[in-house]
Amino acid sequence: MAGNPANVKIWEDADVRILKPSDITAPDTFASLLPTNVTAAWDDAWLLAGLLDGSDGFGESREWDETEHTAWGYGLIKVSSRNFKMTRKFTALEANAVTDYLYSPGDTATKVIVAKPAYVYLGFETTADDATKERLITTMPARVTAPESNRNEEDLASREFTCNIFPNTAKELFHRLVSA
Numbered sequence: 200m201a202g203n204p205a206n207v208k209i210w211e212d213a214d215v216r217i218l219k220p221s222d223i224t225a226p227d228t229f230a231s232l233l234p235t236n237v238t239a240a241w242d243d244a245w246l247l248a249g250l251l252d253g254s255d256g257f258g259e260s261r262e263w264d265e266t267e268h269t270a271w272g273y274g275l276i277k278v279s280s281r282n283f284k285m286t287r288k289f290t291a292l293e294a295n296a297v298t299d300y301l302y303s304p305g306d307t308a309t310k311v312i313v314a315k316p317a318y319v320y321l322g323f324e325t326t327a328d329d330a331t332k333e334r335l336i337t338t339m340p341a342r343v344t345a346p347e348s349n350r351n352e353e354d355l356a357s358r359e360f361t362c363n364i365f366p367n368t369a370k371e372l373f374h375r376l377v378s379a
């Protein structure tokens with residue numbers, strides 16, 4: 200029988216942190232604000248989104264535009280892919296300064312404006328049942344939107360955020376830090 204049950208993980212804990220590009224001030228740079236390893240403390244500029252809906256987890260979708268190429272008498276012989284797109288989702292349960300900013304950047308204490316997407320660096324951190332930890336930190340500011348909000352008397356109030364993840368010039372999406 201093949202397989203190793205030790206390779207199966209249950210993700211028991213998770214956090215999302217944001218870094219606003221406008222909060223990076225000299226002499227700091229984005230690179231200097233990155234944690235040096237998976238257990239290093241986050242710089243104070245990285246703001247915590249708060250409690251997350253663990254049932255929703257971090258949904259991730261990867262898409263390509265695909266073109267099928269056929270040959271006479273053979274049928275499908277190749278598929279080409281282009282225009283890669285990555286989207287990550289998370290659901291925040293807290294209403295706090297971070298989630299309010301992501302939901303509607305530009306709002307004030309007395310005014311709600313027409314919402315535009317927030318552009319922030321994102322840090323996704325997960326901890327597994329075997330205590331292994333992983334951090335994925337976007338290499339470029341992600342486009343974050345929240346198409347809807349939920350308020351009713353039965354469910355926890357929540358906001359689902361959709362994040363478009365963009366590659367840097369080296370086509371890298373995330374800085375990845377993992378436990379040994």
